[in-house]
Structures are given as structure tokens and as C-alpha cells.
Amino acid sequence: MFKQIRIFILLAILLFVALNAWLTQLRSTDWNNSLWIRVYPINADGHANTDRYIASLSERSFGDVEDFLQREVQRYGVSLEQPVRIELGPQLDQQPPRMPDTPNVLDVMWWSLKMRWWVGDVTDGLEPIEPDVRVFVRYHNPADFVLLEDSVGVRKGMYGIVNAYAARQYRGSNNVILAHEFLHTIGASDKYDPSNSQPLAPIGLAEPDRQPLYPQRFAEIMGGRIALSATDARIPGSLQQVVIGPETALEIGLIESLD
Numbered sequence: 001m002f003k004q005i006r007i008f009i010l011l012a013i014l015l016f017v018a019l020n021a022w023l024t025q026l027r028s029t030d031w032n033n034s035l036w037i038r039v040y041p042i043n044a045d046g047h048a049n050t051d052r053y054i055a056s057l058s059e060r061s062f063g064d065v066e067d068f069l070q071r072e073v074q075r076y077g078v079s080l081e082q083p084v085r086i087e088l089g090p091q092l093d094q095q096p097p098r099m100p101d102t103p104n105v106l107d108v109m110w111w112s113l114k115m116r117w118w119v120g121d122v123t124d125g126l127e128p129i130e131p132d133v134r135v136f137v138r139y140h141n142p143a144d145f146v147l148l149e150d151s152v153g154v155r156k157g158m159y160g161i162v163n164a165y166a167a168r169q170y171r172g173s174n175n176v177i178l179a180h181e182f183l184h185t186i187g188a189s190d191k192y193d194p195s196n197s198q199p200l201a202p203i204g205l206a207e208p209d210r211q212p213l214y215p216q217r218f219a220e221i222m223g224g225r226i227a228l229s230a231t232d233a234r235i236p237g238s239l240q241q242v243v244i245g246p247e248t249a250l251e252i253g254l255i256e257s258l259d
Contacts (some may be wrong), residue, residue: 034084096119191245214229
């Protein structure tokens with residue numbers, strides 16, 4: 001009898017956790033209230049210049065993300081004045097678990113479990129009120145000419161890891177990546193070819209009906225790049241050059257259909 005009661009309690013807890021996660025995800029795309037993003041900067045390389053850059057950050061450093069989402073959400077007819085509110089958290093001194101370079105399904109599952117534990121551990125005591133989404137930005141000194149690791153956004157858990165450069169001239173492109181990974185956390189999917197990062201036509205193009213089709217003038221946020229031709233694309237310098245396309249709008253609840 002005791003064993004059955006214990007199993008029942010564990011199942012009830014799992015059901016509660018799953019229901020809470022489902023309700024959180026549902027609320028994140030109803031666009032009735034602002035979503036609260038808390039950004040945690042991390043010095044990824046231990047460089048003193050990186051620390052100095054992180055010390056210079058403020059919530060205004062991420063204002064482009066708020067402005068972009070306000071512009072695009074309202075373009076789809078949602079009247080919410082401030083769809084997203086970004087708050088800057090304290091610098092963290094721990095690095096997130098690293099995903100294997102060539103992960104299989106089990107590797108991804110194990111990494112996800114470690115990440116969930118890590119997120120809870122490093123933010124313990126830092127959040128009197130839990131944010132809707134957490135984004136951990138790992139800054140690198142650009143003078144080291146390091147090739148940034150892939151960034152990631154995870155819907156189950158609603159967190160993102162952004163790899164960025166610690167210099168003011170990269171702020172625009174850093175914010176493009178942050179917005180991209182944030183949209184992953186609320187259900188948006190990638191719309192580019194992972195083998196070459198080329199935006200997929202037509203869903204990964206900002207102007208799929210443009211004549212001639214190339215070059216595109218803007219990037220679709222989940223397409224990631226401005227397509228210059230069917231085989232060439234460039235990274236947008238800021239969110240002024242980026243839009244949310246209809247397929248992404250459907251995925252995150254801004255529209256109900258593509259008709």
C-alpha cells in the first residue's frame with residue numbers, strides 16, 4: 001500500500017509539472033500580456049575586456065529586441081503595447097553544460113536534463129519572481145577571432161543560450177541572435193538549411209513574393225540571414241533589417257492561419 005501511495009504521489013507531481021509547463025507555453029503565445037525575459041551575461045573566455053564589456057551593459061543594450069517585437073507583433077494586428085520586457089540579471093560565473101559536437105538523441109536528452117538542473121541551480125536566489133524566459137548570453141572577446149558556437153533556444157524549460165561578441169559594434173547582430181533564440185522558446189522553428197545556413201525559400205525569406213526574388217532586402221528572423229541569391233546570404237547587422245514571416249507568426253500565435 002505504501003509503495004502504491006508513493007507511486008501515486010510521484011505521478012501527481014509529474015502531472016502537475018507537465019500541466020504547469022503546458023499552461024506556461026500556452027500563455028506565452030496568447031499575446032494578452034507582456035512576456036518577461038531575464039538576460040544573464042556570462043564571460044565565456046575569462047578575458048578582462050569581456051568583463052569590462054559586460055559591466056557596460058544595461059537594459060537599454062537590449063532595447064532593439066523589445067522594439068523589434070513590438071513592431072512585428074503590431075504589424076500582425078496585435079495591439080499589445082509592450083509584448084516583451086527585458087531585464088538584465090547579474091553576471092554569472094558558471095558556464096552552461098556544453099552540447100556534444102555531433103549529438104545523438106540520447107546525448108540531446110542527457111544535455112537537456114543537465115541544462116534544466118543547471119538553470120535552476122545558477123538562478124537560485126536571484127529571482128524573487130520567476131521570469132517567463134531566461135536567456136544566458138556567453139560573451140567572447142572579438143579580438144581573439146574565435147568562431148562562435150551555435151546558440152540554442154529551448155521551448156521545454158523556456159531558456160536560451162546565446163553566444164555573442166563582447167563589443168559595441170556587434171550589439172546589433174548579437175540582438176538578432178537573441179531575438180531568434182527567444183522565438184524558439186515560444187515555439188518558432190528554424191527556416192534555414194543547417195548544412196549551409198541558407199534561408200529556405202519561400203518560408204525563410206522576408207519577401208517571398210518579391211520580383212525578382214533575389215536579392216532580398218530583409219531577413220526573416222528564423223531564416224536567420226538576408227538571402228542575396230539562392231546560394232548566398234549575409235547576416236543582418238541589426239533587427240532593423242529583420243521581420244517575422246507568416247509561417248513564424250503562425251507558430252507563435254500571432255495569426256490563426258496562413259489564409
